[in-house]
Amino acid sequence: MQSQVVLKEQTKNNIIMRFANSTEPSVLTDIYDDSVNLALWQRDLSSEIKADVAQFIGAAKHLDRSAFIRAKHIEEDIRDELKRTTLGDAFISNTSELVDMFCTLFDLDQVGFRIRLLDLPMCPRFHIDRVPCRLVTTFSGQGTQWLDGNNIDRGKLGHGSQGLDDSESGLYSATSSIENMTAGDVALLKGSAWIGNEETAIVHRSPPxxxxxxxxxxTLDFLS
Structure with missing residues (x-):
């Protein structure tokens, strides 16, 4: 299946931005298109991965691990990082594949790796990331949300909201502007540190x- 590129965002400067989505992982390469600020691979998790995750979540109370993962030692580093958890081979193998894809796509020697078990919103306000590009995927629970930017007023981000909730500040005109990832989806979110994307970074948040x-x-990040 060819990646389906959908017109979704227009900035105040009349720059048309888009997000690309497909059930094929090759859609992630569309992030190099100057007009794309989010590339979404819509995938289904295998039953083995779901079983690994369900077993872990049923027993775990907390997880927040950050590490540098080396491109030449991906599975070794991930196994070392997760050795004190009950996350099994299916999960580790799949996570290793994602890290390998990220390293290959951006020609990275290592990446910033972070995995968290969350029972509260991490970033409940809409915001942009001041990074070049971030990979985000949710293995269980609701996925990340982002805004259909046709009617975004970026001046209402952060302090521009004047303390009002995003739904009241005028950041977006209607709840129908909010798009949702689902569990299993893999997204590349282009941030404001991507050259040429300083004013068009994708606006997103953790789900309610x-x-x-x-x-x-x-999440996976570039390392400076």
Whole structure:
């Protein structure tokens, strides 16, 4: 299946931005298109990965690990980082594949790896990331949300909201502007440190908290 590129965002400077989505992992290469600020691989997790995650979440109370993962020692480094958890071979193998894809796509020798078990919103306000590009995927629970930017007022981000909730500040015109990832989806989010994307970084947030829900979230970052 060819990646489906969807027109989704227009800035105040009349620069048209898009997000690309597909069920094929090759869609992630679309992040190099200057007009794309989010590339979304819509994938289904295998039953083995779901079982690994369910077993871990059922027993774990907390997880927040950060590490540098070397491109030449990906699985070794991830196994070392997760050795004190009950996350099994299926999860580690899949996570290793994602890190390898990220390193290959951006020609990186190492990446910043962070995995968290969350029972509260991590970034409940809409915001942009001041990084070149970040990989985000949720293995369980709600996925990251982002804004259909046709009606975004970026001046309402951060202090521009004047303390008002995002739904009241005028940042977006309607709840229908909010797009959602689902568990398993893999997204590349282009930040403001990507050259040429300083004014068009994707606007996103953690999803609103649902009672008793636990989210298992993985993020990958460039290292400076």
């Amino acid at each position: 908290y649902k009672s008793a829900e636990k989210r298992l979230l993985l």
